C-alpha cells in the first residue's frame with residue numbers, strides 16, 4: 001500500500017492509502033457511530049483488492065458508497081439528502097457512476113431502497129461486506145444487487161483495514177459486533193445482529209501493525225465492548241453450550257485490555273462503547289493497572305429515572321449505576337466519564353426528568369451526547385409505546401439537560417487548570433494555525449502553541465486556562481512516553 005500525505009479543507013494532515021495499479025475510484029462517506037467509520041475502512045480494504053483506490057472527489061468516482069446510520073430519523077434524512085446529491089452528480093457529470101448504501105439504514109430498509117427510493121444500485125448490510133465484489137459484478141452487469149444477511153460469525157478479523165482520512169496517529173480497531181441488549185428505543189440489535197467477538201490474536205496483530213506504521217493511539221470498538229468474550233468463535237449467547245476447555249480458556253474484555261496494553265506499552269488505548277449493566281470491576285482495575293490505558297469511560301445511562309430505565313429495558317437501577325460510578329471514581333480518581341442521555345422517552349413525567357437532572361448532579365459528567373427521543377420503526381418502543389411527550393416539552397427538557405452538562409463540563413475543566421498533563425498531538429487547532437490540538441488521557445481537547453513539536457508527539461502541557469470543553473496551555477517538554 002502506498003501512503004499519500006494530503007490535507008483536508010481544515011488544513012488537517014491526512015494519510016491516504018492507495019494500492020499501486022488500481023485504476024477504479026471509490027468515494028466512500030460514513031455517518032453515525034465510530035463502528036461505521038471503522039467498517040468503511042474494512043470496505044475500502046476489500047475493494048482495494050478489486051482495483052479500487054479511494055478518492056475524495058465525488059465527480060470522478062466509479063463507485064459511491066454511503067455508510068449509513070439509523071439511530072434517529074434525522075440521521076436517515078441526512079443520508080437521503082446525500083443520495084439526492086450523488087444522483088444529481090451522476091446525472092450531470094458522471095452517468096457511469098454506481099451508487100450504493102451500506103450500514104444500518106441498508107439493513108433496516110433492505111430492498112425498499114431499490115424498490116421505493118430508486119436512488120441506489122446496491123444495498124449491503126453491515127455483515128455482508130465480503131460479498132461486495134460479487135454484488136458489484138452484478139451491478140456492472142446492469143442488475144441491482146442486495147445482501148442484508150446478518151451473520152453469526154462475521155467479525156472481519158481477517159481483513160486489514162485501509163485507513164481512511166486518517167491523521168496517521170489515532171485509529172479504530174473493532175473487537176466485537178452486534179448487541180444482545182435489546183434496549184427498547186434502539187435499532188442496533190435489528191441492524192447489526194447478535195453479539196460476537198473477534199479472535200484476540202487478530203486484534204493484537206492489527207495493533208502491532210498500527211504501531212509499526214507510527215500510530216500512537218487505538219480505540220477498541222464495539223456496540224457493547226464490556227460483553228466482549230472470545231471462546232473460539234460463535235455467538236456470545238451460546239457461551240453456556242461451550243466445552244469446559246473453551247470456558248477455561250475464554251478471553252473476556254478485562255483480559256483483552258491487559259493483552260493490548262502489554263503488547264504495545266508506548267501506545268495509548270481507549271475503548272467505546274460501554275453498557276453499565278455489563279461493565280465489571282476487573283475492567284476498571286485493569287485500566288488503573290496500566291498507564292497506557294486512558295482514564296476515560298463513555299458510560300451511557302439514557303435516563304436517571306428507575307421507572308424509565310425499566311421502560312427502556314436498561315437492566316440496572318440508578319442506585320446500581322451510582323455504585324458503579326463510586327467504584328470507578330474510587331479505583332481511578334482522575335477518571336473522566338461521559339454520558340448518553342435521551343430526553344422525552346414515552347411516558348416520561350416531569351418527576352422522571354428531575355431524576356435525570358439529579359443523577360447528572362451526582363455524577364458531574366465531563367461531557368455527553370444528549371438527544372430528544374426519536375421513535376424508531378421496528379423497535380419495541382416504536383411498536384408498543386406511544387411517542388406521547390410533546391415536542392416542545394422534549395425540547396425544553398433537552399435544553400435543561402444540555403445546560404446542566406455545560407455547567408458540569410466547565411466545573412471539570414476548571415479543576416484541571418494548573419495541572420501538567422500528557423497530550424498526544426493530533427492536528428492543528430481549528431481556531432489557530434499556530435496552535436496544536438490533541439487530547440489528554442481523560443479525552444479532553446488541549447490546545448497549545450506549536451513551537452518545535454509535531455503531530456504524533458506526546459508532550460507535557462501545563463494547563464493555564466480553559467473553556468467548558470477545551471483546556472489551554474503551554475508545552476513544557478516531551479513526555480517520557482514520547
Ligand code: SF4
Pocket residue numbers: 179180181182183186187188189223224275
Ligand atoms: S446497549 Fe442498548 S443502546 Fe446500546 S447498542 Fe445495544 S441495544 Fe442499542
